[in-house]
Amino acid sequence: MVLMGKIKSKFKALVPIIVAGLFLTACESECKSLEKEPEEKNSISSEYINVVDEAASTFGNEKEDTGIKSTAKDEIESVRNETGVKETGEDGHEIEGEDQSEQNGESSFEYKPGTSEEGQSKPGSNKERILEDFIICIDAGHGITDLKKQEPIAPGSDITKPAFVPGTRGANQTEEQLNLKVAKKLEQRLIELGADVHMTRTEARCDMSNIDRAEFANGLNADIFIRIHADGNQDKSVHGISMLVPANDYINDEELVEKSMRAGKLILDEVIKQTGAKKRGVIKRSDLTGFNWSKVPVVLLEMGFMTNPDEDKLLETEEYQDKIVQGIVNGLISYFKN
Ligand SMILES: [Zn+2]
DSSP states (O other): OHHHHHHHHHOGGGHHHHHHHHHHHTTHHHHGGGOOOOOOSSTTTTOBOOOSSTTOOOOOSOHHHHSOBOSOGGGBSOOOOOTTOOOOOOTTGGGTTSOHHHHHTTOOOOOOTTOOOGGGSOTTTTTSOTTTTOEEEEEEOOOBOSOOOEEESSTTOOOEEESOOOOOBOSSOBHHHHHHHHHHHHHHHHHHTTOEEEESOSSSBOOOOHHHHHHHHHHHTOSEEEEEEEEOOSSTTOOOEEEEEEOSTTTOOHHHHHHHHHHHHHHHHHHHHHHOOOEEEEEEESOOHHHHTOSSOEEEEEEEETTSHHHHHHHHSHHHHHHHHHHHHHHHHHHHHO
Protein backbone atom coordinates (compact mmCIF):
# COMPACT_ATOMS: atom_id res chain seq x y z
CA MET A 1 0.00 0.00 0.00
CA VAL A 2 2.93 2.31 0.60
CA LEU A 3 4.12 1.56 -2.84
CA MET A 4 0.73 2.36 -4.17
CA GLY A 5 0.75 5.69 -2.44
CA LYS A 6 4.03 6.59 -3.99
CA ILE A 7 2.92 5.59 -7.39
CA LYS A 8 -0.20 7.63 -7.03
CA SER A 9 1.66 10.75 -6.13
CA LYS A 10 4.35 10.49 -8.73
CA PHE A 11 2.66 8.94 -11.70
CA LYS A 12 -0.86 10.05 -11.35
CA ALA A 13 -1.66 9.74 -15.00
CA LEU A 14 -0.41 6.19 -15.17
CA VAL A 15 -2.00 5.06 -12.02
CA PRO A 16 -5.08 3.37 -13.47
CA ILE A 17 -2.94 0.91 -15.34
CA ILE A 18 -0.22 0.46 -12.78
CA VAL A 19 -2.46 0.08 -9.83
CA ALA A 20 -4.79 -2.31 -11.56
CA GLY A 21 -1.79 -4.52 -12.21
CA LEU A 22 -0.50 -4.22 -8.71
CA PHE A 23 -3.74 -5.14 -7.16
CA LEU A 24 -4.18 -8.16 -9.28
CA THR A 25 -0.93 -9.45 -7.92
CA ALA A 26 0.29 -7.91 -4.72
CA CYS A 27 -2.77 -7.53 -2.62
CA GLU A 28 -5.44 -9.52 -4.24
CA SER A 29 -6.42 -11.19 -1.06
CA GLU A 30 -6.90 -7.91 0.72
CA CYS A 31 -9.22 -6.52 -1.84
CA LYS A 32 -11.75 -9.24 -2.27
CA SER A 33 -14.18 -7.65 0.07
CA LEU A 34 -14.33 -4.57 -2.04
CA GLU A 35 -15.29 -6.07 -5.30
CA LYS A 36 -17.79 -3.58 -6.60
CA GLU A 37 -16.85 -1.45 -9.52
CA PRO A 38 -17.48 2.25 -9.42
CA GLU A 39 -20.58 3.41 -11.16
CA GLU A 40 -20.50 6.90 -9.86
CA LYS A 41 -17.68 9.00 -11.04
CA ASN A 42 -19.11 12.35 -10.19
CA SER A 43 -20.54 12.48 -6.78
CA ILE A 44 -18.10 10.46 -4.78
CA SER A 45 -15.27 9.79 -7.01
CA SER A 46 -13.50 10.83 -3.90
CA GLU A 47 -13.50 7.54 -2.16
CA TYR A 48 -11.36 4.54 -2.48
CA ILE A 49 -10.33 2.15 0.11
CA ASN A 50 -7.05 0.75 1.24
CA VAL A 51 -7.62 -2.26 3.31
CA VAL A 52 -4.49 -3.07 5.20
CA ASP A 53 -4.79 -0.92 8.24
CA GLU A 54 -7.79 -1.43 10.36
CA ALA A 55 -8.35 2.24 10.71
CA ALA A 56 -7.36 3.54 7.35
CA SER A 57 -9.61 6.36 6.42
CA THR A 58 -9.08 6.73 2.78
CA PHE A 59 -10.69 8.77 0.18
CA GLY A 60 -9.13 10.69 -2.58
CA ASN A 61 -10.26 11.90 -5.92
CA GLU A 62 -8.75 9.11 -7.89
CA LYS A 63 -11.08 6.32 -7.23
CA GLU A 64 -10.92 4.87 -10.67
CA ASP A 65 -7.22 4.57 -10.23
CA THR A 66 -7.21 2.12 -7.48
CA GLY A 67 -8.99 -0.94 -8.62
CA ILE A 68 -10.59 -1.17 -5.21
CA LYS A 69 -13.72 0.66 -4.44
CA SER A 70 -16.10 1.68 -1.86
CA THR A 71 -19.04 -0.62 -1.79
CA ALA A 72 -21.58 2.00 -2.74
CA LYS A 73 -21.82 5.70 -3.12
CA ASP A 74 -24.56 6.04 -0.60
CA GLU A 75 -22.15 4.80 1.98
CA ILE A 76 -20.72 8.21 2.28
CA GLU A 77 -22.58 10.69 4.31
CA SER A 78 -20.43 13.55 3.28
CA VAL A 79 -17.06 13.66 1.74
CA ARG A 80 -15.31 16.70 0.57
CA ASN A 81 -13.87 16.23 -2.82
CA GLU A 82 -10.47 17.77 -2.82
CA THR A 83 -9.22 18.19 -6.27
CA GLY A 84 -5.57 17.61 -6.49
CA VAL A 85 -5.18 16.02 -3.12
CA LYS A 86 -3.64 12.61 -3.17
CA GLU A 87 -4.64 10.57 -0.23
CA THR A 88 -3.42 7.19 0.61
CA GLY A 89 -4.78 7.64 4.08
CA GLU A 90 -3.03 4.63 5.48
CA ASP A 91 -2.96 5.32 9.08
CA GLY A 92 0.36 3.89 9.95
CA HIS A 93 1.61 2.83 6.64
CA GLU A 94 4.24 5.40 6.28
CA ILE A 95 5.97 3.90 9.24
CA GLU A 96 5.13 0.30 8.71
CA GLY A 97 8.11 -1.92 9.16
CA GLU A 98 9.94 0.44 11.42
CA ASP A 99 10.68 -0.49 14.94
CA GLN A 100 7.57 0.89 16.42
CA SER A 101 7.99 -0.82 19.74
CA GLU A 102 11.10 1.10 20.64
CA GLN A 103 9.48 4.36 19.89
CA ASN A 104 6.32 3.46 21.64
CA GLY A 105 7.95 1.93 24.63
CA GLU A 106 8.48 5.25 26.28
CA SER A 107 4.82 5.98 26.62
CA SER A 108 5.84 9.20 28.22
CA PHE A 109 2.58 10.97 28.74
CA GLU A 110 1.09 11.49 32.13
CA TYR A 111 -2.49 10.73 32.69
CA LYS A 112 -4.15 12.21 35.69
CA PRO A 113 -7.59 10.86 36.37
CA GLY A 114 -10.11 13.47 37.26
CA THR A 115 -8.52 16.31 35.36
CA SER A 116 -11.31 16.83 32.93
CA GLU A 117 -11.70 20.33 31.67
CA GLU A 118 -14.78 21.89 33.11
CA GLY A 119 -14.25 24.80 30.78
CA GLN A 120 -15.11 22.60 27.85
CA SER A 121 -18.28 21.32 29.35
CA LYS A 122 -21.66 22.04 27.98
CA PRO A 123 -23.50 23.82 30.75
CA GLY A 124 -25.70 21.44 32.58
CA SER A 125 -24.96 18.44 30.44
CA ASN A 126 -22.23 16.96 32.54
CA LYS A 127 -23.52 17.55 35.97
CA GLU A 128 -25.93 14.69 36.04
CA ARG A 129 -25.40 11.02 35.70
CA ILE A 130 -27.30 11.05 32.47
CA LEU A 131 -25.52 8.08 31.01
CA GLU A 132 -26.30 5.85 33.94
CA ASP A 133 -26.97 2.29 32.86
CA PHE A 134 -25.33 2.65 29.49
CA ILE A 135 -22.46 0.29 28.83
CA ILE A 136 -19.75 1.92 26.75
CA CYS A 137 -16.70 0.12 25.44
CA ILE A 138 -13.77 2.33 24.45
CA ASP A 139 -11.02 0.98 22.26
CA ALA A 140 -7.82 2.97 22.12
CA GLY A 141 -6.60 1.85 18.71
CA HIS A 142 -3.34 -0.05 18.24
CA GLY A 143 -0.92 -0.95 21.03
CA ILE A 144 2.49 -2.44 21.45
CA THR A 145 2.83 -6.17 21.06
CA ASP A 146 5.35 -8.71 19.88
CA LEU A 147 2.64 -10.87 18.38
CA LYS A 148 2.22 -11.28 14.69
CA LYS A 149 -0.60 -13.11 13.02
CA GLN A 150 -3.30 -12.84 10.41
CA GLU A 151 -6.95 -12.94 11.29
CA PRO A 152 -10.10 -13.26 9.19
CA ILE A 153 -11.77 -9.94 8.49
CA ALA A 154 -15.18 -11.40 9.29
CA PRO A 155 -16.59 -14.55 10.86
CA GLY A 156 -16.39 -17.33 8.32
CA SER A 157 -14.34 -15.28 5.88
CA ASP A 158 -11.17 -16.66 4.34
CA ILE A 159 -9.91 -13.15 3.76
CA THR A 160 -7.34 -12.25 6.37
CA LYS A 161 -5.49 -9.15 7.48
CA PRO A 162 -2.69 -8.60 9.97
CA ALA A 163 -4.11 -8.74 13.47
CA PHE A 164 -1.67 -6.18 14.78
CA VAL A 165 -0.61 -3.09 12.90
CA PRO A 166 1.29 -0.08 14.11
CA GLY A 167 -0.56 3.17 13.79
CA THR A 168 0.71 6.36 12.31
CA ARG A 169 2.66 8.97 14.22
CA GLY A 170 3.17 12.67 14.60
CA ALA A 171 6.25 14.66 15.42
CA ASN A 172 6.27 13.95 19.13
CA GLN A 173 3.94 11.07 19.75
CA THR A 174 2.73 7.89 18.18
CA GLU A 175 -0.85 7.21 17.30
CA GLU A 176 -0.96 4.49 19.93
CA GLN A 177 -0.03 7.07 22.57
CA LEU A 178 -2.48 9.70 21.35
CA ASN A 179 -5.32 7.21 21.10
CA LEU A 180 -4.75 6.09 24.66
CA LYS A 181 -4.61 9.63 26.03
CA VAL A 182 -7.91 10.54 24.42
CA ALA A 183 -9.48 7.21 25.35
CA LYS A 184 -8.57 7.73 29.00
CA LYS A 185 -9.93 11.25 29.00
CA LEU A 186 -13.12 9.96 27.44
CA GLU A 187 -13.34 7.16 29.97
CA GLN A 188 -13.10 9.67 32.80
CA ARG A 189 -15.80 11.92 31.41
CA LEU A 190 -18.18 9.09 30.74
CA ILE A 191 -17.69 7.68 34.22
CA GLU A 192 -18.56 11.10 35.60
CA LEU A 193 -21.79 10.87 33.65
CA GLY A 194 -22.60 7.57 35.25
CA ALA A 195 -21.84 5.29 32.34
CA ASP A 196 -20.49 1.79 32.78
CA VAL A 197 -17.23 2.20 30.90
CA HIS A 198 -14.84 -0.52 29.79
CA MET A 199 -11.48 -0.07 28.06
CA THR A 200 -9.89 -2.57 25.71
CA ARG A 201 -6.54 -1.32 26.93
CA THR A 202 -5.27 1.10 29.53
CA GLU A 203 -1.58 0.92 28.77
CA ALA A 204 0.71 0.92 25.76
CA ARG A 205 1.23 -2.81 25.67
CA CYS A 206 -1.70 -4.75 24.34
CA ASP A 207 -1.97 -8.17 22.79
CA MET A 208 -5.59 -7.83 21.78
CA SER A 209 -6.20 -8.20 18.08
CA ASN A 210 -9.05 -6.43 16.36
CA ILE A 211 -11.18 -9.55 16.71
CA ASP A 212 -10.35 -9.74 20.42
CA ARG A 213 -11.41 -6.14 20.88
CA ALA A 214 -14.71 -6.64 19.10
CA GLU A 215 -15.39 -9.76 21.12
CA PHE A 216 -14.56 -7.88 24.28
CA ALA A 217 -17.27 -5.34 23.42
CA ASN A 218 -19.64 -8.17 22.47
CA GLY A 219 -19.02 -9.86 25.79
CA LEU A 220 -20.03 -6.70 27.58
CA ASN A 221 -23.11 -6.38 25.42
CA ALA A 222 -22.01 -2.78 25.10
CA ASP A 223 -24.53 -0.17 24.06
CA ILE A 224 -21.78 1.28 21.94
CA PHE A 225 -18.26 0.30 21.02
CA ILE A 226 -16.25 3.40 20.23
CA ARG A 227 -12.86 3.05 18.63
CA ILE A 228 -10.38 5.90 18.86
CA HIS A 229 -7.82 6.35 16.08
CA ALA A 230 -5.87 9.01 14.23
CA ASP A 231 -5.01 9.24 10.57
CA GLY A 232 -1.86 9.45 8.52
CA ASN A 233 -1.16 10.32 4.93
CA GLN A 234 1.87 10.69 2.72
CA ASP A 235 0.47 14.03 1.66
CA LYS A 236 1.09 16.27 4.63
CA SER A 237 -1.58 18.72 3.55
CA VAL A 238 -4.37 16.24 4.18
CA HIS A 239 -6.25 16.98 7.38
CA GLY A 240 -9.60 16.74 9.06
CA ILE A 241 -11.71 14.39 11.11
CA SER A 242 -13.73 11.47 9.84
CA MET A 243 -15.96 8.79 11.23
CA LEU A 244 -15.95 5.21 10.05
CA VAL A 245 -19.00 3.03 10.56
CA PRO A 246 -19.76 -0.54 9.50
CA ALA A 247 -21.36 -1.50 6.22
CA ASN A 248 -23.72 -4.42 6.25
CA ASP A 249 -21.84 -6.73 3.90
CA TYR A 250 -20.62 -9.14 6.55
CA ILE A 251 -22.55 -8.04 9.58
CA ASN A 252 -26.03 -8.73 8.24
CA ASP A 253 -27.64 -6.74 10.97
CA GLU A 254 -29.49 -3.72 9.66
CA GLU A 255 -30.26 -2.44 13.11
CA LEU A 256 -26.64 -2.54 14.20
CA VAL A 257 -25.60 -0.78 11.02
CA GLU A 258 -28.28 1.88 11.37
CA LYS A 259 -27.49 2.52 15.00
CA SER A 260 -23.81 2.77 14.23
CA MET A 261 -24.48 5.25 11.44
CA ARG A 262 -26.69 7.36 13.65
CA ALA A 263 -24.12 7.39 16.45
CA GLY A 264 -21.34 8.10 13.97
CA LYS A 265 -23.11 11.10 12.50
CA LEU A 266 -24.02 12.56 15.87
CA ILE A 267 -20.56 12.13 17.32
CA LEU A 268 -18.76 13.46 14.27
CA ASP A 269 -20.98 16.53 14.13
CA GLU A 270 -20.31 17.30 17.76
CA VAL A 271 -16.58 16.72 17.47
CA ILE A 272 -16.46 19.07 14.49
CA LYS A 273 -18.49 21.61 16.42
CA GLN A 274 -16.02 21.50 19.29
CA THR A 275 -12.80 21.42 17.31
CA GLY A 276 -13.66 23.44 14.23
CA ALA A 277 -11.75 20.85 12.22
CA LYS A 278 -12.51 20.03 8.64
CA LYS A 279 -15.31 17.49 8.42
CA ARG A 280 -14.33 14.59 6.25
CA GLY A 281 -17.56 12.72 6.62
CA VAL A 282 -19.02 9.45 7.81
CA ILE A 283 -17.82 6.51 5.76
CA LYS A 284 -19.22 3.01 5.74
CA ARG A 285 -16.58 0.32 5.66
CA SER A 286 -16.97 -3.36 5.04
CA ASP A 287 -13.31 -4.27 5.36
CA LEU A 288 -12.57 -3.54 9.00
CA THR A 289 -12.14 -6.61 11.14
CA GLY A 290 -13.10 -4.79 14.31
CA PHE A 291 -16.40 -3.86 12.69
CA ASN A 292 -17.25 -7.17 11.10
CA TRP A 293 -16.81 -9.11 14.31
CA SER A 294 -18.83 -6.66 16.33
CA LYS A 295 -22.31 -7.60 17.47
CA VAL A 296 -22.90 -4.23 19.07
CA PRO A 297 -23.15 -0.78 17.47
CA VAL A 298 -19.65 0.36 16.65
CA VAL A 299 -17.98 3.53 15.37
CA LEU A 300 -14.39 4.48 14.70
CA LEU A 301 -13.32 8.09 15.06
CA GLU A 302 -10.32 9.26 13.08
CA MET A 303 -9.38 12.28 15.18
CA GLY A 304 -7.23 13.98 12.58
CA PHE A 305 -4.02 13.57 10.65
CA MET A 306 -0.85 13.25 12.66
CA THR A 307 1.02 13.67 9.38
CA ASN A 308 -0.37 17.17 8.94
CA PRO A 309 1.93 19.46 10.95
CA ASP A 310 -0.80 21.85 12.03
CA GLU A 311 -3.27 19.18 13.02
CA ASP A 312 -0.52 17.19 14.69
CA LYS A 313 0.37 20.18 16.85
CA LEU A 314 -3.24 20.55 17.87
CA LEU A 315 -3.52 16.85 18.63
CA GLU A 316 -0.59 17.19 21.02
CA THR A 317 -2.42 19.66 23.21
CA GLU A 318 -4.61 18.82 26.14
CA GLU A 319 -7.00 21.54 25.04
CA TYR A 320 -7.62 20.02 21.65
CA GLN A 321 -7.86 16.51 23.04
CA ASP A 322 -10.42 17.80 25.52
CA LYS A 323 -12.43 19.33 22.71
CA ILE A 324 -12.48 16.01 20.90
CA VAL A 325 -13.57 14.26 24.06
CA GLN A 326 -16.28 16.82 24.72
CA GLY A 327 -17.54 16.36 21.18
CA ILE A 328 -17.68 12.59 21.61
CA VAL A 329 -19.49 12.97 24.91
CA ASN A 330 -22.03 15.37 23.44
CA GLY A 331 -22.58 13.06 20.50
CA LEU A 332 -23.06 10.07 22.76
CA ILE A 333 -25.56 11.96 24.87
CA SER A 334 -27.54 12.84 21.76
CA TYR A 335 -27.36 9.25 20.62
CA PHE A 336 -28.54 7.75 23.87
CA LYS A 337 -31.10 10.38 24.75
CA ASN A 338 -32.91 10.84 21.46
ZN1 LIG B 1 -5.20 3.77 13.73
